[in-house]
Amino acid sequence: MTRIAVIGGGRIGEALISGLLKAGRAARDLVVAESFPARAAELAEQYAIRVTTVADAAEGADVVVIAVKPGDVDPVVAQLAAGDLDGEREQLIVTLAAGLPTWRYENKLPAGVPVVRVMPNTPMLVGEGVSAIAAGRFAKAEHLETVRELLGSVGKVVTVSEAQIDAVTAVSGSGPAYFFLVAEAMVDAGVSLGLTRATASELVVQTMVGSAAMLAESGESATELRAAVTSPGGTTAAAVRELERGGLRTAFYDALTAAKVKSAALGAPTEKAGVSAE
Numbered sequence: 191m192t193r194i195a196v197i198g199g200g201r202i203g204e205a206l207i208s209g210l211l212k213a214g215r216a217a218r219d220l221v222v223a224e225s226f227p228a229r230a231a232e233l234a235e236q237y238a239i240r241v242t243t244v245a246d247a248a249e250g251a252d253v254v255v256i257a258v259k260p261g262d263v264d265p266v267v268a269q270l271a272a273g274d275l276d277g278e279r280e281q282l283i284v285t286l287a288a289g290l291p292t293w294r295y296e297n298k299l300p301a302g303v304p305v306v307r308v309m310p311n312t313p314m315l316v317g318e319g320v321s322a323i324a325a326g327r328f329a330k331a332e333h334l335e336t337v338r339e340l341l342g343s344v345g346k347v348v349t350v351s352e353a354q355i356d357a358v359t360a361v362s363g364s365g366p367a368y369f370f371l372v373a374e375a376m377v378d379a380g381v382s383l384g385l386t387r388a389t390a391s392e393l394v395v396q397t398m399v400g401s402a403a404m405l406a407e408s409g410e411s412a413t414e415l416r417a418a419v420t421s422p423g424g425t426t427a428a429a430v431r432e433l434e435r436g437g438l439r440t441a442f443y444d445a446l447t448a449a450k451v452k453s454a455a456l457g458a459p460t461e462k463a464g465v466s467a468e
């Protein structure tokens with residue numbers, strides 16, 4: 191059984207841990223390193239997993255998942271490099287951090303340590319995540335397979351080139367926030383039309399769940415499904431006209447472009463030392 195160390199027990203770290211446990215992985219095969227003491231205690235209590243230091247978590251793990259904020263990655267990698275990681279032992283580094291290219295890890299780790307970059311999303315908490323995975327310089331097919339199996343237990347997995355990960359981040363990494371924002375706006379609009387907040391919330395949540403299920407299962411495109419709701423001269427056409435007038439498509443184009451640009455900026459070269467992986 192693969193032993194997994196998760197470094198950083200924040201929102202995405204917890205989503206992964208919780209999703210893996212729900213998918214049937216044994217708590218004894220998971221360990222987490224979390225620097226915020228109250229948070230560490232909370233995770234230990236809620237999930238009955240071992241919470242320890244970075245070095246101790248990495249020691250003995252087959253897969254080390256880095257789930258700290260991009261700005262906290264360098265010290266974590268320095269700690270891993272100071273440990274006994276080595277390419278021969280085939281310990282695999284999996285990073286979930288937005289923006290940071292694999293060369294930033296490879297430059298600091300002993301030569302040959304495989305790194306796989308992943309952009310997951312929080313719905314993996316409920317087994318409905320989607321993750322894009324990209325191999326670093328030393329990652330082989332078997333390493334990608336290990337990551338595919340790991341993330342596959344908490345959602346879907348697609349393989350991309352590392353050059354595409356910033357775009358993935360804009361689409362699906364940040365994506366859940368766009369849907370939550372739309373849900374929030376629809377609930378508020380429903381309340382302004384006289385519904386109670388509870389009723390508006392129930393209607394919006396189930397409309398999203400049902401629409402998502404149709405998108406996933408019907409085999410029809412979003413365009414076809416929307417057309418089927420839009421009766422000629424009817425209510426939906428009136429609403430869609432207002433959304434288009436409000437610049438919905440342009441807003442999404444600009445929003446996703448901003449997210450991609452931000453992701454690339456998070457990983458802007460600081461010490462590239464002649465190595466380019468993108």
Ligand SMILES: NC(=O)C1=CN([C@@H]2O[C@H](COP(=O)(O)OP(=O)(O)OC[C@H]3O[C@@H](n4cnc5c(N)ncnc54)[C@H](OP(=O)(O)O)[C@@H]3O)[C@@H](O)[C@H]2O)C=CC1
Pocket residue numbers: 197198199200201202203223224225226229244257258259260262265266286287288289309310311312363364
């Ligand atoms: N949230 C999301 O939807 C997604 C996030 N990601 C990526 O995942 C990473 C984590 O994001 P998120 O979970 O939202 O962030 P959080 O801030 O919620 O979680 C990070 C956690 O790591 C802890 N931490 C920081 N340094 C260390 C360390 N040296 N050792 C152990 N623990 C440490 C932090 O503690 P403290 O608060 O004390 O610093 C914090 O609890 C980011 O790089 C982000 O880009 C990727 C996809 C989706």
Ligand SMILES: O=C(O)[C@@H]1CCC=N1
Pocket residue numbers: 288359363364
């Ligand atoms: O907002 C962020 O930077 C992270 C990466 C993708 C989702 N959350």
